[in-house]
Amino acid sequence: MEAIFERILLLKRVPFFEILRTEQLSHVAVLLEQVGWVAGEIAFVKGDMGDNMYIITSGRIGISLNEDWSTKDFVAEFGAGECFGEMGVLDDLARSATAHVLENTEAFTLSRDKLHGLLLTYPELGVGMLRAMSRRLRQANSALLARTTILQKPYK
């Protein structure tokens, strides 16, 4: 199958983009650029300014909130079909976490300018992004709740 169709299929599985039709995704697919990292590398460091979001095609990325970027306590792990680094692209602030490459990883990258252009062309993409962010927030809340429950459990 042609590479463009494979990209469309991949994008259709990404929660951010699933709201768009394949025809619209064909316009997104051509804007993607390919990047790759070897296991052990760091995709970006907390505090950096981020201009790109990433969609993983293969491999695994671990997200750490620790100020010390060499510490590997991950709050989330992302695999193929998931995206990371989108917060910096949306709010124009510095990266809020460090992204560690856990396995050899290939990904597509989408720059801030291109994403903003897409948002203007396809306003429904905004709804898709809100939905995906809301899902992420729920997951984070659940993780926080689980951690709090463990901490509050009386010692026996």
Add this chain to the structure above:
Amino acid sequence: MIRPSEGRTLAYLGLLALANGLGFAFGRGSSDALFFKRFGVEYLPHMFFFTSIFLVVFSTAYVEFTDRVRPARMLMSIFLVLAVFLLLSWIFMAHGSGTLAFAAYFLGVSVAAEIVGVHFSLYASQFFDFNQTKRLTPLIEAVARLGRVLGGLLLVLLAKNWPTEVAALIWMGVLICLMGIVALRHRGEPHRPKLPSVRRRTPFADVREGLRFARHSPLLQLTGVGVFLVIILVSILDYVASTIITNHYQSAQDLAAFFGWFYAITNAAVLLSQLALANHLVHRFGMKVVNLIFPCTTAASFALLSLSASFIPALIGRFNYMGLMPAFRTPVFNLFYSALPRYIQGRARAMSVGLILPLGMACAGLLLLWVPKSMVGQPLAIAGLVLSCLYIYIKYRKHQVYSKTLLALIQHQVFSDKSPIQGIGRFSAEVAQRVVSLVRQAETFESARTYADLLIEHATESAAELLRQDLHTLPAPLVEYLMLQLAPSALEPWRETLHNALQHKDRTVRILATQLIEARGEPASLLPLLNTWLSASDHALQAQASRILLQHPDLQATASAEACLSDLLQGAAGAQIHALKVLEDLADTRRLPQASALRDAPNPAVRAAAIRSCVVMSADAAQRRELIQQAAHATDAVVRVAAAQMLSHLAEAEIRLALLQDLLRDPTFSVRRAAQLAIDACMPRTAQDFARALKTCADQFALQTQLCAHLAESVLEEKDSLLIGVAQAHLSAAYDKKALALQSQSLPSAEMQFVHLLLKEDVQQHVDMILEILCLRDRSPVMQSLQAALKSENRRLRAQALESLHNAAVDKWMLDLCAFLESELDHAPLLHYSPGLPRSDTQTLQWCVRHGSAWLRQCAERLLQTHNRPPEVQGR
């Protein structure tokens, strides 16, 4: 349907339901037989009256206790009380001298049937959540019905070998077993609820609020009248049929055996109907038809009894209210409540069960008491027939009201008409001042324009004042935007503002000001300024001055403008473009050679401007066609944009749409955008043109939508039939594509997975198109709200919208649409077979090339190319 974790609970509840159904079949059959034969069927009206009183008393007592005791304990208590009652009944029936025990047994069974039924539902619901309840309750009910079938058969065996009174003892035995099973299941649980019970509303409060709501709800009023009528009708039918059947049999045992058979057969029929027929009928014909089945069979039963008050019509009558009523009336009756807001549904049911049911039974009892015994037969059946006709009418009206109420409910949930809001919303002076300062402080043009829009809409005077005061300090694009938006209202001192704008530092603002002053019919006031512009170095100013002066009666000014225009036409590319725009605006045929001379200019923008001018100035339709066709296929995008802009000047609708289609598919965005903007101007004018265009553009959803919208707006007589034809074609395509999508889903290759995705999208677009056409045909907000409800993620709302659409369906294709939507939205099975559908991957791709939308076809063509390509030989 049953998930692994639910098996044990379901088996437990099924066992309870089976045994309970069995016990009640015993009780009902024996109590009827004993009461009719030993006490006298002529006392049946008394029983109706007393049942109504006992129902109110015991229901109130039940409600008082039910919140204080755990449901399991309450169930065991009810079983215990019933078992004691059955033991006492048996003692008095078998060994007592009077016949009052038979009446008490009959009454007890009638009341117990209601109380146990209600509490068993409550008890079962505590094991499941809402979705499980909806999924599993019909299964439990089916098992209970099976229990009644078995109970009926066992009653036949019992009646042949033992006295009928023994049934009470056997039922008591069943109840003791049930108590044991429940106790075993809940052993070790505390007796009291863990949480203190919240003080509930009293049932009387629910009934009172239901009544209050009914004052404003025609649906609830008709439901109340319908329930009341059905109770009266069933009571009459029961009285007449029971009298005839009782007289037909000699002994209570024969009668009990007959009732055994009857309950077994009736319940088996109900079970089969609930499993296989009722839902299918509702889906196929809708509630409109199913709603009328029971009223019609009731009328037919009474008609038969009116003709002959004999055993067979009596049997049919009894089957009508014991078999057909639970099979067809009960499911539809519950669905009617869905048209009421959720918060009122419980209260409406409380009103129905707590007030109308006992009231109806009491009235039926009193009415039948008043009827002389000699009239129990054909005369009473004739009265029943008259009442049945009234009942049919009430049911018919109720369905009409239900459809309207459901639509109103959907509209309330999804659609808010903006018109009432438009009157409100004028900014106060303070708010307007705050928005003015926001416009001044805005950092980007977009935000400044957004605030300016708010001002223009809600405080136009403030916007005009802002423009006047800040004309020279606001950014030029914003000044331009405000001038254009405020021009139609021209609030004073508009003239002064425009003349101030002539001194603006930005030339675009100055040119716009001259245009607006000219549009006001005051070009004379511009003459001195325009004469200076003719000799300016700016080509845009020169062109604007020439354009206005060439239309002025002053000969000297016209001559100067003519000379300036000639200079511009011979100047650089920029000057030529401005001059050609002037020619286009003037649209003077005599100037055609001036524009034609630049059609082959080296600069594509000049060529595009020349083509625009030539098309506007040309009087020959063939020449215009040739010019636009050439431009549409030019290599330079800017020339193709000019072609798109000039499409409306083509006389031939077919060529216009063919070119529009080409330009809509153009690889360059600016051309596609220009084509999209030209869609409105390219629409056909006659019915034939529309029909042809709709057929030609069948694969272009956007264009079809535009065509349908314009067709719906037109005054053409054929528009309705044309729109229906398009909708039917889309439905047929959607059926085929859905079937193919389901087929391709099972194919493992990535290509087919992609095709599956594309087909699903095509199906969605077909559905959207059909709903859009329905909205265009019926311009009321009702259809728009149905469309919104069908797209909602709320399953209940979608079901209501589907039901409403079903109610509105008059043609077969609309029913097919409902069936399709049900499969599309709620994954109902799709029954569709098309012999022409492909089987293999290649055939599927070829089919998509032939029948797909433009995008699907494009993808399928490319997939076919790779599909048919021979595998590459791997080198060593």
